Amino acid sequence: MSVIDKTMIHVSPLSALDRVTATLQAYDLLTLLSPDYPDVDWSGLKCERHVRLAFHDIVEPMPGLVAPDTELMQAILDFGRHAARQQELLIHCWAGISRSSAAAFAIACDRNPGFERDIALELRRRAPSVTPNRLMVRLTDDLLRRDGRMMEAIEVIGRGAEAREGEPYRLPLHWPIG
Numbered sequence: 156m157s158v159i160d161k162t163m164i165h166v167s168p169l170s171a172l173d174r175v176t177a178t179l180q181a182y183d184l185l186t187l188l189s190p191d192y193p194d195v196d197w198s199g200l201k202c203e204r205h206v207r208l209a210f211h212d213i214v215e216p217m218p219g220l221v222a223p224d225t226e227l228m229q230a231i232l233d234f235g236r237h238a239a240r241q242q243e244l245l246i247h248c249w250a251g252i253s254r255s256s257a258a259a260f261a262i263a264c265d266r267n268p269g270f271e272r273d274i275a276l277e278l279r280r281r282a283p284s285v286t287p288n289r290l291m292v293r294l295t296d297d298l299l300r301r302d303g304r305m306m307e308a309i310e311v312i313g314r315g316a317e318a319r320e321g322e323p324y325r326l327p328l329h330w331p332i333g
Contacts, residue, residue: 163325164235164244164259166282168251171323175245176200183238185231187248187255190221203242206234212253214290223254228261228294235262244328251321252284257291259326264295264305267330271301275308278326284318 165182167175176182184202190209197205210227211220238244244262248254256278263274278285287309296305315321 162243162328164246164262164328165323165325166251166255166259166285166321167245167247167323168255168320169247169249170320171251172200172247175247175323176202179243179245182243182245183234185234185244185246185255185258187246187258189249192249202245204237206230210254212248212288214288223288223291223294225294225298228291228298231258231261231291232265232295232298235265250319251323252315252318253286253288254291256282256285256321257287257295260287260292260305260309261295263326263328263330264301265299266328268299268301270330271304271308272311273330274326275312277332279312279315281326282315282321282324284315284321285324286315
């Protein structure tokens with residue numbers, strides 16, 4: 156009999172970070188904020204490991220802004236790969252809609268080849284307002300050599316419901332679920 160792994164990727168907007176961390180005992184934290192966001196003392200958070208990546212939430216290069224790139228997406232995948240087997244992951248960005256959702260989708264797809272569509276559908280079910288950053292998804296699709304399956308999965312779920320900020324949600328780290 157196989158044991159179902161219930162390890163989760165938690166996704167949150169910055170404003171709900173304290174509320175979400177209060178529910179977790181052991182977790183690794185990935186912070187995705189703009190380069191101009193002020194330095195913050197994160198030491199009050201009881202995470203096992205903290206990685207901060209700075210880039211703007213844009214889907215194509217723009218003068219004066221830092222776009223997601225292959226190196227950045229590799230760092231996100233490495234973050235997910237270095238988590239201990241039963242370690243919870245917490246990913247946050249400013250609104251919890253685009254960057255953090257793309258990162259959660261990327262990590263889940265990396266761990267679970269062939270489940271891209273299932274992961275996207277579950278992402279939409281759990282978080283109606285999210286719209287994963289398309290550039291981040293495309294870069295990850297290329298890195299993981301998924302031949303467009305990640306992009307197709309995001310196309311299937313479409314743009315999320317209009318929202319200024321997303322609600323915290325959890326996405327399974329290991330598939331199949333159920």
